[in-house]
Amino acid sequence: MTLGTGAGSGRADQEQARKTAQGLSHLSGFGNQHSSEAVPGALPVGRNSPQRAPLGLYAEQLSGTAFTEPRAHNRRSWLYRIRPSAAHPRFRRTGNGSLRSAPFTEAEPDPNRMRWNPLPDPPQGTDFVDGLWTLGGNGDAAQRSGMAVHLYAAGASMTDRVFCDSDGELLILPERGGLLLHTEFGLLRAEPGHMALIPRGVRFRVVLLEEQARGYICENYGQPFTLPELGPIGANGLANPRDFMAPVAAYEEDGADRPVEVVNKFCGNLWTARYDHSPLDVVAWHGNHVPYVYDLRRFNVMGTISYDHPDPSIFTVLTSPSDTPGLAAVDFVVFAPRWLVGEDTFRPPYFHRNVMSEYMGLIEGAYDAKAEGFVPGGGSLHNMMSAHGPDRDTFERASSAELEPQKIDDGLAFMFETRWPVIATAQALEASHLQSGYDDVWQGLQRQFRP
Numbered sequence: 001m002t003l004g005t006g007a008g009s010g011r012a013d014q015e016q017a018r019k020t021a022q023g024l025s026h027l028s029g030f031g032n033q034h035s036s037e038a039v040p041g042a043l044p045v046g047r048n049s050p051q052r053a054p055l056g057l058y059a060e061q062l063s064g065t066a067f068t069e070p071r072a073h074n075r076r077s078w079l080y081r082i083r084p085s086a087a088h089p090r091f092r093r094t095g096n097g098s099l100r101s102a103p104f105t106e107a108e109p110d111p112n113r114m115r116w117n118p119l120p121d122p123p124q125g126t127d128f129v130d131g132l133w134t135l136g137g138n139g140d141a142a143q144r145s146g147m148a149v150h151l152y153a154a155g156a157s158m159t160d161r162v163f164c165d166s167d168g169e170l171l172i173l174p175e176r177g178g179l180l181l182h183t184e185f186g187l188l189r190a191e192p193g194h195m196a197l198i199p200r201g202v203r204f205r206v207v208l209l210e211e212q213a214r215g216y217i218c219e220n221y222g223q224p225f226t227l228p229e230l231g232p233i234g235a236n237g238l239a240n241p242r243d244f245m246a247p248v249a250a251y252e253e254d255g256a257d258r259p260v261e262v263v264n265k266f267c268g269n270l271w272t273a274r275y276d277h278s279p280l281d282v283v284a285w286h287g288n289h290v291p292y293v294y295d296l297r298r299f300n301v302m303g304t305i306s307y308d309h310p311d312p313s314i315f316t317v318l319t320s321p322s323d324t325p326g327l328a329a330v331d332f333v334v335f336a337p338r339w340l341v342g343e344d345t346f347r348p349p350y351f352h353r354n355v356m357s358e359y360m361g362l363i364e365g366a367y368d369a370k371a372e373g374f375v376p377g378g379g380s381l382h383n384m385m386s387a388h389g390p391d392r393d394t395f396e397r398a399s400s401a402e403l404e405p406q407k408i409d410d411g412l413a414f415m416f417e418t419r420w421p422v423i424a425t426a427q428a429l430e431a432s433h434l435q436s437g438y439d440d441v442w443q444g445l446q447r448q449f450r451p
């Protein structure tokens, strides 16, 4: 397939993008060594780097892990492109807008529980890159450790503009408005309720499928997200590998020689260069450092069929391991529709204090620990050891509820759970959409001790 640049952001372009998004083909499977060619014969056979690559293409390797990392972790792809990526002018610094990066030093780490309403609507013409707004994070982008929580709100497609994050991979969760992601590897569609992952260094452009787009991003500076071990669960369950979809090769043809602005996030700052061609010009590729989408509703939820509320680690979709086995740098956890059947059990999330830090967001509906105030597009931060759990209304309701089997199917919440505290940005602490009085949701939990 070839791509029109779909460069415009008018109504007709959006209609065209929606049509394109409907009929996309995919390659299925997590972490597979996929291969794809948009033109038959574009992919060399039997070697990566023949003396002359087929069809006059340039061969180029994109390494997501060091050359020498163990086979099980090694990620790289070979791209066969119209121009080599090296053919570009100098990058120059540009403004970071509302994007911030680790290390997060603007504000003191704050032990308070915090909750935000959705981002305000962006000014007209804001595209995905301009619409990035950082809430906080941890680690150090230059050390390739830690993570950042960003939100985005956009009202325009990226036109003649491409983004590339050298600092980490981007796990994108649309909450409002579908996205068509034009990547170097081809096209992906991400709707609310899906996750999309753009690996470190992969160039892409975001086209809106609706007037407005809003969502969440985990930028992962550390080891790439991978599927969690299943242990005693067995060989199947949670997120099943075959439900992860990579694109098929597709390259930009028309407009290939129109200037394109490439925005590169490097060690926390944005840099731009004006290319004389589109870098989305990959005609064939093979490898396992690839973008992918996953429909969170395909998550095979496990839970108790006897008693007690299991820890939410059984809802882990993807994990970014740290150097300590079992201790994730970041877990991406989803609270998907499921049945609650626990006998003599307080069924919503329990009161707890956690050594891990928890950022939560809501894609749709409601979350079973919060009766009110935790809304789609909003988010909460419960940092290391901060006490939280069901709000007063939820506690009261769940403590006296009739324990019939109950289907929780009116919401889709998620959590980025990280081993390091999440340090909020100044803008997150000063935001007009930061809720005041969040502590009050736990007021009125009366003493009921009857010795």
Ligand SMILES: O=C(O)Cc1cc(O)ccc1O
Binding pocket: 309, 310, 311, 312, 348, 349, 350, 352, 354, 358, 369, 382, 388, 389, 415
């Ligand atoms: O705080 C939260 O709502 C997330 C969460 C959910 C759960 O079911 C158990 C523990 C936990 O931290």
Ligand SMILES: [Fe+2]
Binding pocket: 352, 354, 358, 382, 388, 389
């Ligand atoms: Fe929690």
